Amino acid sequence: MWNKKFFTVVVVWAMGMGLAGCAKENGSEPDAPIQIESSAIKDENKEDADVSDTQIQGESQVQTPFNENHEGNVGGQTDTELEEELKNYRQEREDMIQEANGLVEGGSPDEDNYSFDMSGSFYTSRFDTREITEAYAAARIYVTDTLGIKPSTKMVTYMCIDPRVLAIYDDEDKGVAAAYDNSNIFVCEYCNGDGVWQYLILVRDGKGSAWSVLHDGSSYKES
Numbered sequence: 001m002w003n004k005k006f007f008t009v010v011v012v013w014a015m016g017m018g019l020a021g022c023a024k025e026n027g028s029e030p031d032a033p034i035q036i037e038s039s040a041i042k043d044e045n046k047e048d049a050d051v052s053d054t055q056i057q058g059e060s061q062v063q064t065p066f067n068e069n070h071e072g073n074v075g076g077q078t079d080t081e082l083e084e085e086l087k088n089y090r091q092e093r094e095d096m097i098q099e100a101n102g103l104v105e106g107g108s109p110d111e112d113n114y115s116f117d118m119s120g121s122f123y124t125s126r127f128d129t130r131e132i133t134e135a136y137a138a139a140r141i142y143v144t145d146t147l148g149i150k151p152s153t154k155m156v157t158y159m160c161i162d163p164r165v166l167a168i169y170d171d172e173d174k175g176v177a178a179a180y181d182n183s184n185i186f187v188c189e190y191c192n193g194d195g196v197w198q199y200l201i202l203v204r205d206g207k208g209s210a211w212s213v214l215h216d217g218s219s220y221k222e223s
Contacts, residue, residue, distance in 0.1 A: 120166030135186040138211040153191045160187045165199045168220045175220040
């Protein structure tokens with residue numbers, strides 16, 4: 001169980017104001033110093049310590065309904081009930097982040113305090129540390145450079161916790177990522193400047209190739 005497991009990651013605060021190009025994923029470093037969000041990544045993988053500007057998960061603000069025209073039922077919860085729990089979880093996760101002396105320390109809220117299904121969050125275990133950090137690097141470039149968004153949270157992108165989006169890993173057709181298998185799909189979430197949470201579906205051709213954002217929206221089922 002991953003609740004209450006705290007982790008510490010090193011943050012290098014020497015990032016340039018302009019991040020150009022796409023994140024490379026060929027087993028080497030990103031082309032330029034990039035602030036990378038890394039969720040639930042342990043510090044023991046020393047070989048990846050040279051990937052610059054690592055961040056962790058953490059956020060706040062309010063998410064709009066997953067589907068405003070449909071009051072669904074996920075794990076016995078309506079969408080409205082789930083949204084409220086997601087909001088509380090994200091706020092608690094944000095409040096757990098501490099920064100001091102170039103270090104960012106955070107953790108995961110106690111899952112026993114929430115009733116929504118968090119089992120899908122173990123999707124990150126499919127990937128090694130470098131794969132995860134480079135996926136977050138590509139996601140960050142998309143949010144900050146392509147979209148031009150300055151998120152209203154401490155970080156830019158975060159581990160996805162919404163079970164409706166994490167269902168992509170169990171969905172046979174995978175929605176917008178139908179052409180990819182689970183080992184080449186990475187999901188994360190970000191909060192735009194208006195407090196709305198969106199989800200990114202990143203894909204790659206195979207292990208060692210670059211991640212790119214395939215889809216940005218409130219569901220992986222959207223066209």
